[in-house]
Amino acid sequence: MPSPNMTSLSGRFVVLGVSGGIAAYKAVEVCRRLIDGGAHVAVATTEASLRFVGEATWNALASEHCHHSLWNDDYSIPHTRLGKKADLIVVCPATAKVIGSYAAGISDDLLTATLLATAAPVVICPAMHTEMWEHPAVQDNIATLIRRGVNIVPPAEGRLAGEDTGIGRLAEPEDIVSKVCAVLEAA
Numbered sequence: 001m002p003s004p005n006m007t008s009l010s011g012r013f014v015v016l017g018v019s020g021g022i023a024a025y026k027a028v029e030v031c032r033r034l035i036d037g038g039a040h041v042a043v044a045t046t047e048a049s050l051r052f053v054g055e056a057t058w059n060a061l062a063s064e065h066c067h068h069s070l071w072n073d074d075y076s077i078p079h080t081r082l083g084k085k086a087d088l089i090v091v092c093p094a095t096a097k098v099i100g101s102y103a104a105g106i107s108d109d110l111l112t113a114t115l116l117a118t119a120a121p122v123v124i125c126p127a128m129h130t131e132m133w134e135h136p137a138v139q140d141n142i143a144t145l146i147r148r149g150v151n152i153v154p155p156a157e158g159r160l161a162g163e164d165t166g167i168g169r170l171a172e173p174e175d176i177v178s179k180v181c182a183v184l185e186a187a
């Protein structure tokens with residue numbers, strides 16, 4: 001992937017959605033790179049993702065407190081605030097569940113509600129085991145999102161959780177940030 005034009009991040013409001021996959025730790029590096037590029041980064045996590053990377057980490061790194069609840073947030077309607085303020089939403093990693101909810105229009109937590117409450121471009125970075133990635137349900141959901149204009153950073157092949165290798169590994173943080181910059185530039 002060509003090196004990103006990092007200036008496209010300067011002053012932009014980026015929502016970093018983090019869902020509950022083993023690759024959530026790599027979103028920390030994505031967050032850092034977005035901040036270093038001058039973006040205002042608001043992190044919106046699922047509850048499951050907090051089992052992988054805790055709230056304290058996001059509070060320390062992001063531009064504002066970690067958002068993870070529709071009901072208990074600094075703002076009274078957090079999903080519409082994030083959806084309206086966003087110049088771009090990047091979901092990294094995107095679980096099979098979040099991809100399915102987004103494709104089906106289900107908004108039962110802060111992250112999926114924010115995805116439905118925005119007109120900003122969205123970048124989805126799937127990460128999961130090979131069998132999950134290749135499942136027809138997941139592939140159909142990805143095709144639906146592509147048809148709707150959602151940007152997908154495809155998973156790579158390589159080491160997965162446990163002993164497994166194959167396709168499904170989250171793309172590298174550098175490539176994810178490149179895509180974010182390219183989409184912001186084109187928007």
Ligand SMILES: Cc1cc2nc3c(=O)[nH]c(=O)nc-3n(C[C@H](O)[C@H](O)[C@H](O)COP(=O)(O)O)c2cc1C
Pocket residue numbers: 018019020021022023046047048049094095096097098127128129132161
């Ligand atoms: C150790 C572990 C690792 C997991 N990794 C993934 C993953 O990489 N991708 C995925 O789609 N689901 C993964 N899951 C399953 C999700 O955590 C589970 O479907 C969860 O409900 C997702 O919730 P969320 O999408 O709301 O974050 C993993 C589960 C465990 C226990």
